[in-house]
Amino acid sequence: MNTTTDSTATGGETPGAPVAESARGRSALKAVVRYGLPPALSLAAAIGLWYCVSYLILSPERRFLLPPPHEVLTNSLLDPDHVGPMLDALWVTAKVSFVGFAFAALIGVTIGVVMSRGSFLERAIYPWAVVLQVIPVLAIVPLIGLWFGYGMVARTIVCVIIAIFPIIANTHFGMVSVDKGAHELFTLTKASTAQRLAKLEFPSALPSMMTGFRTASGLVVVGAIIGDMFFAKGEPGIGTLLDIYRARLQSDDLIAAIVLASLFGIVVFGIFSVLNAFVNRRR
Structure with a gap:
């Protein structure tokens, strides 16, 4: 008669389960400390420095130039009458950012693919892409x-101008970096240009393209805010409010709007960073 008892069948746990769970818990705690502690300490140091400037350097008459953090929190970020218009404006900026990014991605990938078709096309197009990158956007804002x-x-055009170069450069790099042996294999199988693009070049270049998208995701938010500041017709964006608060010396609202805009940029960049890591893990 078999007297061995199956721990799973009797509802018990294997002896190693608590040890494994404890190891996972320690690993997660170490990860939190390793990656979360440094930015938390730097944030605390920045807030401490902020308080020092507000109370030790600025006189009470000039403290409106840099109000302490708790006043920004209570007077703006936690006040519905103040933060409501900021969130509405941020949504307008977000829409411009998303549309601008979509156009920048479509145009940038297309140009990158065209450049990869031959050295003549690369030499003909790439200098103009560089010019588009280095030209001061503020200099052409009046023309736009x-x-x-x-x-x-x-x-939207400002967003595209600012964000398109890293997409072009990384798409082109990914396309020309495809393994030559794989190209020869597709040539032997008499694959069409469309098949080569869809099944070889795009999948191989995707990690590089995602790096370009991640870089452009941060730039497109900057472009949207710049566009808000200079093109105020229509719904006001967060950049429009920044300009208004600056003119009115509303430092509480100005800093709060900057914080919201920065958080939005961080979230967008974080989303594309996660997507980039996911793509690289799947390869």
Whole structure:
């Protein structure tokens, strides 16, 4: 007669289960300390420095230039009358960012693919992509407003101009870095250009393209805010409010709006960082 008892069948736990759970818990705690503690300490140091400047350097008459953190929190971020318009404006900026990113991705990937088709096309297009990257956007803002008006279209164009270069560069790099042996295999199988793009070049270049998307995701938010500041026609974006608060010396609201805009940029960049890591893990 078999007297061995199956721990699973009797509802018991294997002896190693608590040990494994404890090891996982310690590993998670170490990860939190390793990656969460440094930014938490730097944030605490920044807030402490902020308080020092507000109370030790600025006189009470000039403290409005940099109000302490708790005043920004209570007077703006936790006040519905103040934070409500900021969130509405941030949503407008978010819409411009998403549309601008979509156009930048579509145009940038297309140009990157075209550049990879031959050295002549690369030499013909790449210098202009560099010019687009290095030209000061503020210098061409008047022309953009003159040609396209001062509404959402102009804001979207600014986003595309600022964000498109890393997408072009990384798409081109990914395309020309495809393994030559794989190209020869597709040539032997008489694959069409569309098949080569869809089954070889795009999958191989995807990690590089995702790096370009991640970089552009941060730039497109900057472009949307710049567009808000200079093209105020239509719904006000967060950049429009930043300009208004600056003109009115509303430092509490100005800092609160900057915090919200920064958090939005961090969230967008974080989303694409996670997507980038996911793509690299799947390879």
